[in-house]
Every structure is written in structure tokens, then in C-alpha cells.
Amino acid sequence: MLRLYILLGLMWWTSSDKRTGCLKFSDLSLGDAFIDLFKPRIRTTMIMYTKPFANCGEPVFGQNYILNTNFNITKKTVWIIHGYRPTGSPPSWLHTFLERLLKKEDVNIIVVDWNWGATTLIYQRAVLNTRKVAMFLKEHIDKMLRFGASLNSFHFIGVSLGAHISGFVGQMFKGKLGRITGLDPAGPYFSGKPPYKRLDYTDAQFVDVIHSDSNALGIKQPLGHIDFYPNGGKTQPGCPKSIFSGASFIKCDHQRAVQLFMTSLEAKCDLTAYPCYSHKDYRNGKCTLCGEFNPKPCPKLGYYVDQWKDILIERQPPGMNVYFDTADKEPFCMYHYILDIVILENVTKEGYMKIKLIDIYGKVEESKIKSYRAAYPINEEVSILAGFYYDFKDISKIVLTYSQKNAKFKCLKCKYKIHHIKLRSLTYPERPQLCRYDFVLKENVETTFKPHSCTPTGM
Ligand SMILES: *[C@@H]1O[C@H](CO)[C@@H](O)[C@H](O)[C@H]1NC(C)=O
Ligand SMILES: *[C@@H]1O[C@H](CO)[C@@H](O)[C@H](O)[C@H]1NC(C)=O
Numbered sequence: 159m160l161r162l163y164i165l166l167g168l169m170w171w172t173s174s175d176k177r178t179g180c181l182k183f184s185d186l187s188l189g190d191a192f193i194d195l196f197k198p199r200i201r202t203t204m205i206m207y208t209k210p211f212a213n214c215g216e217p218v219f220g221q222n223y224i225l226n227t228n229f230n231i232t233k234k235t236v237w238i239i240h241g242y243r244p245t246g247s248p249p250s251w252l253h254t255f256l257e258r259l260l261k262k263e264d265v266n267i268i269v270v271d272w273n274w275g276a277t278t279l280i281y282q283r284a285v286l287n288t289r290k291v292a293m294f295l296k297e298h299i300d301k302m303l304r305f306g307a308s309l310n311s312f313h314f315i316g317v318s319l320g321a322h323i324s325g326f327v328g329q330m331f332k333g334k335l336g337r338i339t340g341l342d343p344a345g346p347y348f349s350g351k352p353p354y355k356r357l358d359y360t361d362a363q364f365v366d367v368i369h370s371d372s373n374a375l376g377i378k379q380p381l382g383h384i385d386f387y388p389n390g391g392k393t394q395p396g397c398p399k400s401i402f403s404g405a406s407f408i409k410c411d412h413q414r415a416v417q418l419f420m421t422s423l424e425a426k427c428d429l430t431a432y433p434c435y436s437h438k439d440y441r442n443g444k445c446t447l448c449g450e451f452n453p454k455p456c457p458k459l460g461y462y463v464d465q466w467k468d469i470l471i472e473r474q475p476p477g478m479n480v481y482f483d484t485a486d487k488e489p490f491c492m493y494h495y496i497l498d499i500v501i502l503e504n505v506t507k508e509g510y511m512k513i514k515l516i517d518i519y520g521k522v523e524e525s526k527i528k529s530y531r532a533a534y535p536i537n538e539e540v541s542i543l544a545g546f547y548y549d550f551k552d553i554s555k556i557v558l559t560y561s562q563k564n565a566k567f568k569c570l571k572c573k574y575k576i577h578h579i580k581l582r583s584l585t586y587p588e589r590p591q592l593c594r595y596d597f598v599l600k601e602n603v604e605t606t607f608k609p610h611s612c613t614p615t616g617m
Contacts (some may be wrong), residue, residue: 181215186246200275241318292326328361373410396486398584422460427491443541514557
């Protein structure tokens, strides 16, 4: 019996963390999700983090709703709101997110913990709770405003259902929040709904959205001033493809939006995205220019995308879909190229071009972007998108393999006369373009050649 009391005492001590006096994100379990079936509960807590107390969550308000003196109203405030949590555990990404953000920016952070309300086996119940959480936040924000905080300086970052909660809060403040970032906003029960029933670009001065699982837990339709669709927005590289991988099969694609956003705080490389009508057009190399942002480059995903805000919010009608590919793990960057090619003879209807690069150190990589079949009309330039995980700085050789789409007409002896190819880096447009003129590609045969820089003298 004594042992039981000691154990219970120990559990109480660890869960409330009275020792440090720090607020912690509630740690629930699948058991709580079961209990919720019979006894629905909802409780929302706001946990504040600031630079001097990066490792210790504090309440936003003290007694009698006096604003915590560590909350600096002249600084920006980042709100982080999680989504549906059927197993009740704290979000696995939360700690890293806080750490990176506070390392980069001196801001107030408020983590909205609505785990009691998100931990349920009934998704629809969590959906209904989003309005209640938004109401709770509205009331508390009103109090913060009385202490001189400003809506302008609020940046809401909402994950999944949290994105719609952010939208509802923004709606109640008539779009005056500074910014909302939606990280794979939830799709089920929100898809196709009118703007007031979901996150929408009218909910804040600037709304940026990342869609990483739009065919399952996320939403497909664009919602913001800018909508990022990494790898097309449906399935993400490096995520398990079968149900036998367990929970990570279900949430990997969905969580990728959070991972990508967090990567932008590390600044190891840029996740540049390209405005385009569709993912297919992007894949076909049709969208590589960002003239409307001139002299700025194409927009980069993440925390700093507000550098493009002024132009994005002026667009009529608002909204811009941007596409890009990523690698399968941190820092997720892919190095994009366009291969322009002009074929002179023996044009087939449609075919695939496999592209490999070799650098002066012998590093070899094949493009990770499976080229769409493309038609190669005579004497017309066709652009093929290529992407590599490795950043080739000194390319020494290009290897091309052409094959026709239709295996029935596979022509083993076919040769194609190439007028020229030009390889240009999209990621680093300032790097010299590489060319090669007058050569022949044999069907299904790897052809390796040395390119030279495309200067007029090189021709
Ligand atoms: C609040 O932030 C401003 C600007 O970042 C700074 O100048 C000021 O000293 C801060 N106030 C307190 C009480 O820390
Ligand atoms: C074009 O293909 C035919 C066979 O289909 C072949 O005889 C001819 O040499 C090819 N021309 C070139 C330039 O490769």
C-alpha cells in the first residue's frame, strides 16, 4: 500500500512539475480519449514562453487577470495552436518549434493547449470544440488589448484544426490580426465550406498556408494570400506508404507542413516555391519565373514569407498557389534545375527524359523528379524540371537517357538529333548556365557528355 502511495505521489510530482513552477503542456493518454466518449471535457490553457524563460512556461495572466509582466506588449506575439490529438500526447514538434523560434526571434510565444478537447476518439467532437477554443481566446485577447497589446503584432500559427481556430479568432476581430499561418489546415468537415466556416484570407492582414496532406487529413482548396503545395501537396517523400507503418503512416504527410515551416527557422537552405496554375504545369517546367515580385526572387516558404506580403495582399483577386519539391528529410531542400532541349529530328509523340548529373569530385545523382512524359515537337524548346538532393556546384558531366512513353513502339535503334540543351539552376539563377550543341541521343541509351558554359563565345 505504501508503495502505491509513493508511486501516486511520484506521478503527481512529475505531472504538475511543482518543483519548477513552470506550466507544462497537458500530457493525456488514449485512456482520456476513451473517457471523453462518455464524459466530454474541454479546457483551454495559454502557456507563455519568452526569451529569458525559454524553458519555463508561464501563465499569461496573474491574479485578477493582471497581464504577466514578462509579456512585453511592444514585441511581436506568436501564438501556436495544435490540432486533433486522438492519443492525447503533447505535440512531438512543440519543443523544437519553441526552441528554434526563440533562438531566432525575441518574441512572446503563447502556446494554446486545448488538449482537453482535442483528445477524443470522435473527430467531429474536436471539430465542434474549435469554436469554443476560439471564443476562449477572443475573451482573453480582449483582456490583453486592454493592457495595450495590439492585434497587429499577433501572428497565429495553427496546425490542422488549429488553423481553423486561428481563422475563427481572426474572424471575430474582423481580419485585424497581423498574420495567420495555416499548417496543413484540417480538411474533413471544412473542405468546400463557405469562408466563415473555415480559415480564409479575410481572417488576418496576411494569411499563408502550407498543404502537405490534402488528399487525407488536410484541405486541398487554397485558403490564404499564398498557398504552398510541397511535392504537389498530397504525399510527401520519406513518409511511409503503407498502413503497416502504424501511426506515422497516418500523420507523417500531415505533420510535414510543420516540419517544413520549422526548417525555415534554421536557414540552412531555402524552400523556394514557384507560382503556377497547377502542379502539373509546374512539373512540366512552365512556371519558373516570378516577375511580379521583381526585384525580389520567388517566395520562400516559412516564417519569413511575410517579406512578400505587400505584393501578395495587393493581388486581385487575392490568392496565389505556389509549387515546389522537397527532399525526404531535414532540411528538406531540393536543388531545382530546368533542362531546355531542342530536338531536330525523329521526334516521337511523347517520352521521358532521365537526367543525371556528375560533378568534378565524381558525385552522381539522378533527378529525384520523375519527369512527366512530354512531347518534343521539332525545333521547339521543351523545358524539363529536374531536382537533386545534392547541391552540385561544379558540374562536370550531364547524362541523359531518352525513352518513348509507349513501350509497344519502343524503337531500339532510334536516334534523335539534338540541336542543343541548356541546363540552368532555378535555385541559384546567378550560376552559369551549361550548354551543349549538336549531338545524338539513342533511344534507351545513357549518353554522357561534358557541357560548357552558354556564353556567346562558347557557342
Ligand atoms: C520591451 O521590448 C522593447 C523592444 O523590444 C524593449 O525596448 C523594452 O526594454 C522591453 N521592455 C521590458 C520591460 O523588457
Ligand atoms: C531517324 O530514325 C530512323 C529509323 O527510325 C533512322 O534510320 C535514322 O537514322 C534516324 N535519324 C537520326 C538523325 O537519328
